[in-house]
Structures are given as structure tokens and as C-alpha cells.
Amino acid sequence: MAREKFHLVHSSAVPVHIENVDTDxxxxxxxxxxxxxxxxxENLFRDWxxxxxxxxxxxxxxxxxxxxxxxxxxxxNFGCGSSREHAAWxxxxxxxxxxxxxxxxxxxxxxxxNNGLLPVxxxxxxxxxxxxxxxxxxxxxxxxxxxxxxxxxDATGASFNFEINSYKKECMLNGYDDIDxxxxxxxxxxxxxxxxx
Amino acid sequence: xxxxxxFDKIWDAHVVxxxxxxxxxxxxxxxxxxxxxxxxxxxxxDARGLKVFRTNRTVATPDHNVPTIDQDKPIRDExxxxxxxxxxxNCQKHGVTLYGLNHPYQGIVHxxxxxxxxxxxxxxxxxxxxxxxxHGAFGSVAFGIGTSEVEMVLATQCLxxxxxxxxxxxxxxxxxxxxxxxxxxxxxxxxITASGGTGYFVEYAGSAFRNLSxxxxxxxxxxxxxxxxxxxxxxxxxxxxxxxxxxxxxxxGADFDAAVAKWRELYTDADAxxxxxxxxxxxxxxxxxxxxxNPGMGIKITANVPALNEIxxxxxxxxxxxxxxxxxxxxxxxxxxxxxxxxxxxxxxxRIEDLRAVAEFVKGKQKADxxxxxxxxxxxxxxxxxxxxxxxAIFEAAGFQLRQPGCSACLGMxxxxxxxxxYAVSTSNRNFEGRQGPGARTMLASPITAAAVAVxxxxxxxxxxx
Numbered sequence: 001m002a003r004e005k006f007h008l009v010h011s012s013a014v015p016v017h018i019e020n021v022d023t024d025x026x027x028x029x030x031x032x033x034x035x036x037x038x039x040x041x042e043n044l045f046r047d048w049x050x051x052x053x054x055x056x057x058x059x060x061x062x063x064x065x066x067x068x069x070x071x072x073x074x075x076x077n078f079g080c081g082s083s084r085e086h087a088a089w090x091x092x093x094x095x096x097x098x099x100x101x102x103x104x105x106x107x108x109x110x111x112x113x114n115n116g117l118l119p120v121x122x123x124x125x126x127x128x129x130x131x132x133x134x135x136x137x138x139x140x141x142x143x144x145x146x147x148x149x150x151x152x153x154d155a156t157g158a159s160f161n162f163e164i165n166s167y168k169k170e171c172m173l174n175g176y177d178d179i180d181x182x183x184x185x186x187x188x189x190x191x192x193x194x195x196x197x
Numbered sequence: 198x199x200x201x202x203x204f205d206k207i208w209d210a211h212v213v214x215x216x217x218x219x220x221x222x223x224x225x226x227x228x229x230x231x232x233x234x235x236x237x238x239x240x241x242x243d244a245r246g247l248k249v250f251r252t253n254r255t256v257a258t259p260d261h262n263v264p265t266i267d268q269d270k271p272i273r274d275e276x277x278x279x280x281x282x283x284x285x286x287n288c289q290k291h292g293v294t295l296y297g298l299n300h301p302y303q304g305i306v307h308x309x310x311x312x313x314x315x316x317x318x319x320x321x322x323x324x325x326x327x328x329x330x331x332h333g334a335f336g337s338v339a340f341g342i343g344t345s346e347v348e349m350v351l352a353t354q355c356l357x358x359x360x361x362x363x364x365x366x367x368x369x370x371x372x373x374x375x376x377x378x379x380x381x382x383x384x385x386x387x388x389i390t391a392s393g394g395t396g397y398f399v400e401y402a403g404s405a406f407r408n409l410s411x412x413x414x415x416x417x418x419x420x421x422x423x424x425x426x427x428x429x430x431x432x433x434x435x436x437x438x439x440x441x442x443x444x445x446x447x448x449x450g451a452d453f454d455a456a457v458a459k460w461r462e463l464y465t466d467a468d469a470x471x472x473x474x475x476x477x478x479x480x481x482x483x484x485x486x487x488x489x490x491n492p493g494m495g496i497k498i499t500a501n502v503p504a505l506n507e508i509x510x511x512x513x514x515x516x517x518x519x520x521x522x523x524x525x526x527x528x529x530x531x532x533x534x535x536x537x538x539x540x541x542x543x544x545x546x547x548r549i550e551d552l553r554a555v556a557e558f559v560k561g562k563q564k565a566d567x568x569x570x571x572x573x574x575x576x577x578x579x580x581x582x583x584x585x586x587x588x589x590a591i592f593e594a595a596g597f598q599l600r601q602p603g604c605s606a607c608l609g610m611x612x613x614x615x616x617x618x619x620y621a622v623s624t625s626n627r628n629f630e631g632r633q634g635p636g637a638r639t640m641l642a643s644p645i646t647a648a649a650v651a652v653x654x655x656x657x658x659x660x661x662x663x
Contacts, residue, residue, distance in 0.1 A: 167219025
């Protein structure tokens with residue numbers, strides 16, 4: 001089933017300036033009891049966002065109206081830990097289209113790509129520039145161009161060329177799912193099975 | 198041409214198609230599913246009007262969400278009950294084998310697979326759970342996947358995956374008294390950090406692993422993901438073959454001998470090249486414990502929490518945040534610190550050998566008054582075995598609460614949560630913030646260390662009891 005195609009993203013960003021953000025922080029296990037993919041955004045970063053009385057914690061960035069946008073920026077080793085795809089669902093359901101970090105955990109990266117959420121890996125140095133730019137002006141904007149594989153800090157024009165394999169890039173640009181590809185090769189898979197028997 | 202690693206041999210034999218400048222289409226021999234990461238995948242199949250492609254390669258059991266008391270009664274939590282019922286419904290509809298609650302084979306997927314002989318050398322094994330790496334202990338390529346990928350495997354028995362880089366971690370030498378598999382892996386992660394293995398598939402080599410039982414090897418491979426690795430494996434040997442022999446779904450008779458002959462080919466060629474090689478000396482490893490909020494934040498139990506100047510400057514903010522959450526200060530000594538909970542269980546340390554080790558330690562002793570001690574067997578089979586071997590009687594006499602099989606307090610999805618601010622010494626795999634319940638403070642350790650903490654009520658070196 002076709003997904004939404006990934007277009008150019010031009011937006012301000014939300015900084016979660018923390019390293020090793022694990023998927024238990026992105027969406028705690030007690031919220032994984034749903035049997036659909038919807039509604040996880042309201043519990044994104046639940047225990048950093050709300051206290052034990054379900055009151056918003058004022059100094060967490062998602063509760064700060066100064067910050068908004070389609071881009072989530074976070075410290076290195078983002079998405080480590082559990083394989084729960086609910087983490088990617090929570091981030092997209094909240095409204096983010098791009099996650100930027102200087103390092104992503106493998107399973108999270110796959111899960112993001114399978115949900116049309118673009119993981120953009122930049123250098124530690126460039127990540128620091130992004131955080132500084134947001135600190136200087138919380139409404140500062142960025143441009144994410146998947147076609148040219150560039151992430152640009154609009155205010156300074158500084159740009160980073162990020163990597164993505166060409167197959168995944170095509171999938172994102174065209175809204176293709178891996179599963180469509182696999183379903184089209186079922187005969188080949190059956191032949192493979194016979195060849196091993 | 199350079200030789201191949203075990204990982205290469207298994208991977209290459211399962212590539213159905215290589216996409217140019219893209220991932221490989223990899224055939225999956227065994228798919229394990231559970232209630233939490235599968236409902237949306239089945240819904241996806243239904244939306245496309247598809248059936249499960251190879252039901253004989255799919256096995257299901259509920260584990261993450263199940264209560265660990267009164268399993269014979271309907272699940273009280275409505276959402277949990279709905280999710281577990283959904284698994285039953287999906288399995289019935291698609292003809293997938295299910296070991297449901299109260300089935301003698303139910304348990305944590307990563308305990309069930311090996312125990313039934315479903316897990317075998319040379320296989321590709323996936324599950325919507327990051328600790329699928331556990332099965333690598335048998336010399337298989339096993340790794341966790343997301344729900345979209347669960348759907349792909351249900352629909353086609355294949356996955357799109359980029360091949361990981363190869364890392365070999367060699368630990369040679371003799372382990373000291375009171376030091377076990379859990380200490381080895383916590384030690385390795387403390388050295389290479391929680392992201393040091395990202396992008397790699399690890400092979401564990403050397404006498405320290407060779408001398409481990411299958412249970413110990415599973416503990417090691419289980420935590421490969423905690424250093425970010427895609428998976429980890431150990432070359433199969435006589436220990437592996439003897440473990441598999443006679444198990445329910447293992448090949449029998451001449452078929453078993455033929456299988457063993459094939460499994461013996463699963464070794465890394467002498468001239469194979471790894472992208473990264475690490476060496477450690479077993480003699481340097483001591484009982485370990487974690488003090489922070491990722492599994493890389495581990496120290497020897499006799500050591501102090503690092504002082505601020507021992508931490509790289511760029512990591513100091515995260516370090517401080519972590520210690521603040523844990524209620525610890527830099528340089529603090531952990532020995533003697535009061536603990537509130539002890540949890541023995543999980544896919545890391547919920548196997549019969551783990552329960553035996555704890556029982557041997559606590560036999561004739563009593564848990565400390567300030568401790569709540571939970572023992573949660575990894576499966577119904579482990580529970581039964583523990584009863585038959587008299588371990589249950591020992592636990593009960595020592596004041597431990599024996600619960601029924603499931604993931605339990607490892608991730609606190611069911612009622613088994615550590616209260617806010619309380620310290621738990623846990624045999625599980627993750628000490629993330631809130632992992633065992635909102636505000637819970639987790640310290641990861643081996644079963645023997647957990648047992649020693651349970652009887653003294655505080656952090657203690659298990660070697661002091663010898």
C-alpha cells in the first residue's frame with residue numbers, strides 16, 4: 001500500500017538535547033497495549049513530558065510553546081534499546097517528519113524508514129551547530145532535501161550531505177513500501193525454498 | 198579470496214536477492230511472535246487480504262504483557278487481555294501455532310524457542326523484540342525487527358536488510374570465582390559503551406565463551422543489543438549439540454546426526470577478516486553492577502561510581518542527568534547501599550540455570566526484611582523444572598515470591614513494577630529511566646549478585662560469602 005511521498009521539508013525544529021534517547025523514553029512500555037498504529041503521539045516522551053499526576057513538566061521542550069516544527073533534533077545514539085516500532089509511530093503521530101541525530105540505533109532507523117520518517121544522520125560537529133542555531137533563535141528554520149540528500153541551516157546556509165542508500169531513498173520519495181517489493185517476488189521466494197530443500 | 202565468518206556463511210546462504218546499492222532480501226527460517234508487536238502486523242495482512250505465507254515457520258506465545266499471578270483466571274487489565282486475546286484470534290485465523298497462557302510451553306519467546314529445540318544452528322531467526330539476539334548462542338543469525346518487518350515476514354517469510362559489519366569480541370582465560378556470563382557481557386558493554394556495537398553483528402570467541410553453558414551463552418548473546426549490535430553469535434560446538442539433542446522440535450536419530458554434520462561447518466575460517474576486533478582478558482572481569490541509566494554504565498561491584506573528572510567532557514551532562522535519576526553522586530561507593538527490590542527473571546536470566554544458581558545461594562538463608570524479592574521463571578517449562586528440582590521450596594523458605602512466567606518487571610508492562618524512587622537489583626537487561634516502572638531505579642547484575650543482595654538487603658560482593 002502506497003505511503004505518503006516524502007517531499008522537501010522546510011521547518012523550524014524541536015531540540016531534545018539528550019544523548020542515548022532510548023525507545024523506552026520515546027514511548028514507555030505501559031503504552032504499548034494498543035492493537036492499532038494510531039494515537040501514540042500523545043504519549044511521546046511521556047515520562048519527560050508529564051509528571052506522575054499527569055501534569056505537564058514545564059521545562060521539557062515539548063511543553064514549551066517556543067518550540068515547534070516538523071523536525072526533531074536529538075543527541076547521539078537516538079532510538080537505542082527496544083525494537084518497538086511504536087517509537088517511530090509516536091514520533092510521526094506527534095507530527096514529526098524528520099529526526100536528526102549524530103548517530104541512530106539500527107532497528108530504530110529501519111522502523112523510521114518503514115514509516116516515512118526520515119532519519120538524518122549528521123556529524124557531531126554539525127549537530128552542535130544545529131543546536132546552537134536553535135538556541136540563538138528558536139524559530140530558525142532548516143531545509144531537508146531528500147533528493148539532494150542535504151540538511152541546511154537556513155540562517156547560515158551551512159549544509160550537511162547525509163547518507164541514505166539509493167533503494168531506501170527511492171522508497172521514501174515515491175512512497176513505496178518494502179512489503180510491496182517482497183510481495184512481488186513471492187515466486188522467487190518459493191523457488192529459493194525449493195532450492196534449499 | 199578471504200575466508201568467511203560464521204555470520205557471512207549463514208547470511209549469504211539466506212540471500213534470495215541482492216538489491217543494487219540497497220538491502221538484501223533475506224529468507225527467514227524461524228519467526229517468533231508475541232502479543233505486543235504483532236497485532237498491527239496481522240491487521241496489515243488483513244487489510245491486504247493476505248494469509249501467513251509459511252505457518253510452519255511461525256510460533257507465537259504471549260509474554261510481555263501477561264500477569265504473573267493468577268494466570269488461570271481472565272486477565273484483569275482490560276487492554277492487556279484484549280492484546281493477548283488478539284494474538285489468540287490472529288493465530289487461530291491464520292493457523293499459527295500458539296503456546297497461549299497456561300499451555301505447558303508458554304513463556305518468554307527467547308526462553309521458549311531454545312528450550313523446545315526450535316532454535317538451531319545456521320538458522321536466520323527474527324522476532325519483533327530486540328532481544329532476539331539471544332538465539333545467536335546457538336550459532337544462528339538472530340535479530341529483532343519492527344512491526345512493519347513482522348508483517349513482511351508473515352507475508353513473505355523474507356525481510357529487506359542491509360548486511361551488518363562484522364565484529365569479533367574475544368575473551369580468553371579463566372573466569373574468577375563468582376563471575377559468570379552476565380558479568381562478562383556487562384563488562385564488555387561497560388568497555389565499548391551502549392552504542393559501541395551499532396552497525397555490527399558480533400561473534401563472541403575465546404575460551405571464556407567456549408566454557409559457558411548454553412544458558413550462559415544465551416545471557417551473553419541476549420545483551421548484544423545493549424551495545425547497539427544487530428546481533429551476536431557463538432560458534433556451535435558439542436555443548437550446543439548436546440543441548441539440542443532430544444528436544445521436542447530438534448531433528449531425531451539419523452536426521453540429528455546429519456544436522457550436526459552440517460552444523461559443524463559453522464565456524465569462522467582462519468583467514469576471515471572482521472571489520473573490528475576486540476580482545477579482553479577473562480581474569481580482569483569481576484562481578485559487575487550498573488549505576489546509571491544505560492547498560493554501558495557498569496562498574497565492578499567493588500568500585501565507586503566514576504567521579505566527574507573520569508567522564509569525558511561531552512558526556513558529563515548525560516552522566517549528571519543519569520546519576521540524578523538514580524539518586525547517586527559521582528564517586529559514591531555502591532557496596533553497602535540499601536536496596537528495596539530484587540528481580541530474578543527475564544530473557545536474560547530467567548532460565549533454569551539462573552534459578553539453580555539463586556537457589557544454591559539462598560538455600561538455608563532468609564531474604565532481608567527490607568527486600569521484596571521476585572523470582573519469575575522464563576517459561577512454564579522452567580517453572581515445572583524448578584518445582585521438580587525442589588528450587589521452589591527453597592525460594593519459598595527464603596521468603597522469595599515465585600511468580601508465573603512472563604517478561605514481568607523487566608519492562609513493567611504488566612503490574613510488576615518497581616515503585617518510584619526504589620532501588621531494584623535486577624537480572625534483566627535494561628536500566629533505562631522508567632524501564633521497570635516510572636521513577637524506578639534499576640541496577641543490573643548477575644543472578645548470584647542478585648541473590649546476595651536479596652539476603653543482605655544491600656549491595657554486596659557475592660564473593661564475600663565463599
